[in-house]
Amino acid sequence: MAEKVLMKGNEAIGEAAVLAGCRYYFGYPITPQSELPAYLSKRLPEVDGVFVQAESEVAAINMVYGAGSAGARVMTSSSSPGISLKQEGISYIAGAEIPCMLVNVVRGGPGLGNIAPAQSDYWQATRGGGHGDYRTLVLAPNSVQEMADMTVAGFEFADRFRNPVLLLSDGVLGQMMEPVTLPDPVDYDVNSKKWALGYNGKEKSERNLCSSIFLDVDELEEHNWHLYQKYQVMTDLFSTGEYKDFAVEEHLCDDAEIILVGYGIISRILKTVVEKCRKRGIKAGLVRPKVLWPYPAQVFERLAKTANQFLVVEMSCGQMVEDVKLSVNGKKPVYFFGRTGGTIPSDFEILNEVDKLVRPD
Amino acid sequence: MSSKVERIILAGFGGQGILFLGKVLAETGMHAGKHVSWIPSYGPEMRGGTANCSVILSENEIASPMVTVPDTVIAMNRPSVAKFNLKIKAGGMLMYNSSLIERQEFRDDIRLVEIPASEIAEELGNPRVANLVMAGAYSKFSKLITFEDLVAALPGLMPGSKKEMLEINLAAFKKGFDFVEEKKYMFGRYVYSVFKGI
Numbered sequence: 001m002a003e004k005v006l007m008k009g010n011e012a013i014g015e016a017a018v019l020a021g022c023r024y025y026f027g028y029p030i031t032p033q034s035e036l037p038a039y040l041s042k043r044l045p046e047v048d049g050v051f052v053q054a055e056s057e058v059a060a061i062n063m064v065y066g067a068g069s070a071g072a073r074v075m076t077s078s079s080s081p082g083i084s085l086k087q088e089g090i091s092y093i094a095g096a097e098i099p100c101m102l103v104n105v106v107r108g109g110p111g112l113g114n115i116a117p118a119q120s121d122y123w124q125a126t127r128g129g130g131h132g133d134y135r136t137l138v139l140a141p142n143s144v145q146e147m148a149d150m151t152v153a154g155f156e157f158a159d160r161f162r163n164p165v166l167l168l169s170d171g172v173l174g175q176m177m178e179p180v181t182l183p184d185p186v187d188y189d190v191n192s193k194k195w196a197l198g199y200n201g202k203e204k205s206e207r208n209l210c211s212s213i214f215l216d217v218d219e220l221e222e223h224n225w226h227l228y229q230k231y232q233v234m235t236d237l238f239s240t241g242e243y244k245d246f247a248v249e250e251h252l253c254d255d256a257e258i259i260l261v262g263y264g265i266i267s268r269i270l271k272t273v274v275e276k277c278r279k280r281g282i283k284a285g286l287v288r289p290k291v292l293w294p295y296p297a298q299v300f301e302r303l304a305k306t307a308n309q310f311l312v313v314e315m316s317c318g319q320m321v322e323d324v325k326l327s328v329n330g331k332k333p334v335y336f337f338g339r340t341g342g343t344i345p346s347d348f349e350i351l352n353e354v355d356k357l358v359r360p361d
Numbered sequence: 362m363s364s365k366v367e368r369i370i371l372a373g374f375g376g377q378g379i380l381f382l383g384k385v386l387a388e389t390g391m392h393a394g395k396h397v398s399w400i401p402s403y404g405p406e407m408r409g410g411t412a413n414c415s416v417i418l419s420e421n422e423i424a425s426p427m428v429t430v431p432d433t434v435i436a437m438n439r440p441s442v443a444k445f446n447l448k449i450k451a452g453g454m455l456m457y458n459s460s461l462i463e464r465q466e467f468r469d470d471i472r473l474v475e476i477p478a479s480e481i482a483e484e485l486g487n488p489r490v491a492n493l494v495m496a497g498a499y500s501k502f503s504k505l506i507t508f509e510d511l512v513a514a515l516p517g518l519m520p521g522s523k524k525e526m527l528e529i530n531l532a533a534f535k536k537g538f539d540f541v542e543e544k545k546y547m548f549g550r551y552v553y554s555v556f557k558g559i
Contacts, residue, residue, distance in 0.1 A: 006388050006397070032403060115404065176426060177384065177399040179391045271424035346429045 004179035009147045009169065010035035012180050013103055014043060016151035017075050021188025022101065023049035024074040026063035028056060030082045031115040032171040033105035037077065057082045061089030068098035069210035071196030073155050073188055077103035079171075080121050081112060083129075090164055091130030094227075095212025099158035101151065102136070102166045105174040108342045116342020117171030119264060122319035125168050126293040133224050135231045137165045138292040140263040144178035146290075152183045153246070159193070161234055168292060170315070172265045172344065235294040248296040249288040252278065256285025258358060259303055261312045261324055263289050265344070270313060272347045273354065282358050292320070300327035309357060310334045313350055315343075365420050367505055368428045370445050371495075372413035373437025373458070378492035381518075382435070383414035385496050389506045389514040390418040398426035411440055418505045433502075435495050436462065437478070456498060458491060474498065474541070481536045490533035497537025508538045 007015070014036050017025070025040045037053065044051040050067075054060035060076050067074040078086060083104045093100060104125065108118040125138045137157055139150045147169065154165040191200055197208050214220035238247045249267075252274060253259060260270045267288035277284035287303065289296050300310075309332055312321040321336045328334050337353045339345040369386065373379045383399050390397040401414045415428035434445045436457040446468065449455055454472040460479030467473055476498050482491035500508045511534050519527060 004391060006384070006391055006399070171403070172400060172426075175401055175403055177387060178423075178426070179397060265426075268423075269425040269427060275424065344427060346427070347425060348429065 004181055006177050007144060007180050008035050008175060008177050009141075009144045010105065010174045011039045012144045012148040012182075013077070013151050013167065013169075014039035016148035016183055017073075017101065017155070018043055018047055018049070019183055019185045020073060020152040020155040021186045022073040022075050022155065023047065023190075024064075024067040024072050025049070025076065026052045026054050026060040026067070026074070027076050027078065028054055028060055028082060030079045032107055032117070032174050033077050033079045033103065035174070036103065036105070057085035058089065061086040061093070064100050064102075065089055065093050065096070065098055068093065068100040069096070069196065070198040071190050071193040072198075073099075073101075073159075073190075075101040075103065077105065079105045079107045079115075080109050080118070081107075083121065083124070087124075087130035089130075090136065091128070091132050091134060092212045093164050094128075094130075094134035094136065095132060095223075096210045097162040097227075098164070098210060099155075099162050100164050101154050101158060102164055103151075104166060104168055106168065106170045108340070114342050115171065117173075117265065117315065117344065118340065118342060119170060119266065119315040120317070120319065120340065121168065122292065122314070122316060125166055126295070126323070134227060135163075135234075135293055137161065137163055137234060137294075138168050139165065140168050140290055140292050141173065142264050142267045142288065142290075144173070144176065145180050147173060148180050148183055150290075152186065155186075155188075161230060162195070163230070163234075168264070170264055171342075231294075238291050238294045239296060239298045243291075244296075244298075247289070247291040247294070248299050249286075249290060250299065251286040251288070253285035253287065253303055253307070255283055256303075256306075257283040257308045258354060259285050259287055259307045259310045260350075260354070261287045261289075261310055261320070262314065263292060263320065266313050266315060269345065269347055269350065273350045276347065276351055277354055282354065284354060289320075292323075295323045295327065297323075297327035300324060301329070304328045304331040307332060311353060311357060312336050313345060313353075314338045315345070316340055366423075367418045367433065367503060368431050368450075369416045369418070369433045369435065369499075370413060370428055370431040370448070371416065371435045371437075372411065372441030372445055373492075375410045375412045377412070377437045378489060379412040379437060380414050382492040382496055383416045385493065385511070385514070385518055386416050386418065386499065386506070388518050389496075389500075389510045390416075392514040392517070393506050393510040395419060395505050396421065396423050398423050400426055400428075411438075411444075413441065413445075418503070420505070433499070435499065437491065437495070438462065442467075454502065456495065456502075458495070460491070474502070476537060476540055478537070481540065482533060485529055485532055485536065487529050490529055493530050493533035494537035494540075497534035497539075498541045499537075500534070501538050501541035508534065 459475035478491040478494040
């Protein structure tokens, strides 16, 4: 096994991208993700890659569109306000079915907000974000190791589904250091995509076109149903198919009376809460979605039969709780506890919420 | 201090090497085969402002990397004591830089460890290694990392550094460790007793 290195989450994403064969990065600095472009500005030239600090987020995402169309593995990253700026380009990329990796190290919003960690971009991430009927695959790591592993997995998913993949992180995960075992390097062939503009195995008469323009009404409807079917395939693969174990982590759920639900950094805190609950005789379990779209609804459908109640904890005023409610579908009560503005809820205050629900007197 | 996990908050002025001190402890823990995490406080900081970070060393996998109730606070300046003193776990430890923090009315349910880190660093000829004096001192109390672990981890923390720089850092570790070893520090509720120091 490779040796462990102590790395910041943001840097781990950068190194993992290089190992996954990414040779193009376009971005614009913003706290709390700036270590990522800083790392790649040094690292990409070492592997004959291209790093461009673009003049704006809008420019950066359109450079991603270009490099992705040419068949390259390409990445951009930003934090919340910057990701909002990129949405037009992300919509174009989704429409043109260009694989690429997007990273959002979420900070507090709305508006300029602040630079503290938050989870308030869940809706934007999982509902498309830009205009039109589209989806991005959304991955939610909860450790520096997963920041690296999910970056590599994300590039694979992006290529497989010809779809943008969003790594949804937050300020804590981006800034924190943990030991990482770096993934093995991937030997990526830039000339492996038959649809790409740069594909050189074409017949002379063939032309490839990557576009999201479908002016004809029937053509656009056909295209949208094609995208819809692709999203259905992705949903099946992540709920019952080959990626179902990748999509979710369950901890002590089998006999749990109360299920705590959280993603990202919150799931780490919830694990501590579950341990403390168990010591106090409260049968608590944890569901941690690792993929936020497609949402692992099947897990909640199953647990709604055995658990008495659900408590969703987020660093927002309540966004993912809507997906949990849709999945539980009224069979059991779903409660919410959140902190926002950059405050990270402590295990004590979450434990207090659990107490109120389990022992209501 | 639990033998399984050590939760530490390190705090001081920007420029005192607080984040690096945290990294030294985390990297050392990793080299010693422990699970570790390091989280910086980050904000719209400026020079001369405060800096702090949270480090966990653990024999088991770390669930939450957040430190709300530290076992140990290492405070390099006065505002850090004010900020974190009350958060320390009962029976925990406050290790402070007595060169910059005068003795005051501390809690009596924690272990107090005074280390004149800045003075020791100046004696070594480089006031910037006060942070590493604290690392050496901490290793004497830790159940998870040893002085030898610190020494072994140092070269990896300072790739490309000059030999003299490595040596003064090692000397700082040693001075901090010895200061505790020779029991020159005060601790417990006896902090008000006569203390001559070095």
